[in-house]
Amino acid sequence: MASNLKVIFLFLWLLQCGGGSVEVQQKPPIQVALLKEGISIPCQVIFPYMPEYTNFSIFYYWINSLGKKTSIYNRSENIVIPSGKENKTATISYNHRIMPLENTSYTGTYYCEVKWNNVQKTGKGVFVLVRGTGYxxxxxxxxxxxxxxxxxxxxxxxxxxxxxxxxxxxCPRRNQLNILRQKVETQPPSASPPPPPVYDCLNSQQVDVYSILENNTNNPSPRKSPPRKTPKKQATLQESSDTLYENI
The missing domain is CATH 1.20.5 (Single alpha-helices involved in coiled-coils or other helix-helix interfaces)
Structure with a gap:
């Protein structure tokens, strides 16, 4: 009983130290392929370097849009454990290339499946879209x-x-007016024409007045000179003024 427990604990320890787990990964999950060209189905196998996991088989198949499963290829692997790598985890890629793609019916999901003696693992698959027009x-x-x-x-x-x-x-007139306005604004001040003379019409009465003025200018009337005082009158005035003073 004790020996069996030791074996179990040893096995669990080996699983913990060396990994002891297997896995299959497929990346990227989506690919686009052209007609008459090839496509590579990714398959990455992860396993520990232990005798019970170094021998395995790989199977490739695809499921079309109608759900029909078709086997593509299978291979067997026998891995030699490198020195110093015992119980270490190994990651090896086993990509399978398919070429050429004849028509668009090859569109579907491609899977990679790995089988050991007592373990079977399948990848999540890669969806491949086959196109015929390119770019x-x-x-x-x-x-x-x-x-x-x-x-x-x-x-x-x-x-x-x-x-x-x-x-x-x-709007032709508006354009012409704008052109004339621009010409007038661009002319210098000295080039502006002088204002036209202003004439005023005279009525008949004004003509008579001007005729009378013209006659007066042609025949001027003699001016009367003021009368001069004679010495006699001046003397009489002086005498009267003296008499007046004396009476006072």
């Missing part, structure tokens, strides 16, 4: 984008030309 769609997309941009530019230029033509036809 032609991308070029068409660029052509459509360029064509659409060119069309928009042509429509924009045409609309602008129509607006300018309509404005020129409907």
């Amino acid at each position: 032609i769609d991308t070029s068409y997309g660029w052509e459509i984008l360029v064509t659409f941009t060119t069309l928009l530019a042509a429509l924009s230029i045409t609309a602008t030309a129509l607006l300018l033509w309509k404005r020129k036809v409907l």
Whole structure:
């Protein structure tokens, strides 16, 4: 009983130290393939360097869009444990290439399955999309984008030309007035013409007045000189003033 317990504990210790677990991984999960070209099915096997895990078989198969399973390829492996790697975990890739792909019906999920004596592991699979046009769609997309941009530019230029033509036809006088205004504003001040003379019409009465003034200027009347005082009158005035003073 004690010996059996020792074996069990030893086995558990070996599993803990050397890993003791196996696994199958497939990356990336999605791939795109073209017709007449090949595709590589990834298969990464993880196992410990132990005698019971160094011998295994690998099976490749795929399931199409209708759910039909088809075997592709299988191989057997017998790994030699490197010195100093006992009970260590090993990771080895076993990718299988399929070529060429004849038609798009090869679209589906491809699996890698590994079998040991008492263990069987299957990867999560890789979905492969098989296309027959390649990158032609991308070029068409660029052509459509360029064509659409060119069309928009042509429509924009045409609309602008129509607006300018309509404005020129409907508003010719406004354009002429603007041109004349610009010419007048651009002329220097010295070049402006002098203001026209202003004439005033005279009525009949004003004509008579001017005629009378003209007659007066032609025949001036003699001026009367003021009378001069004689010495006699001056003497009489002086005498009267003296008499007045004496009476006072």
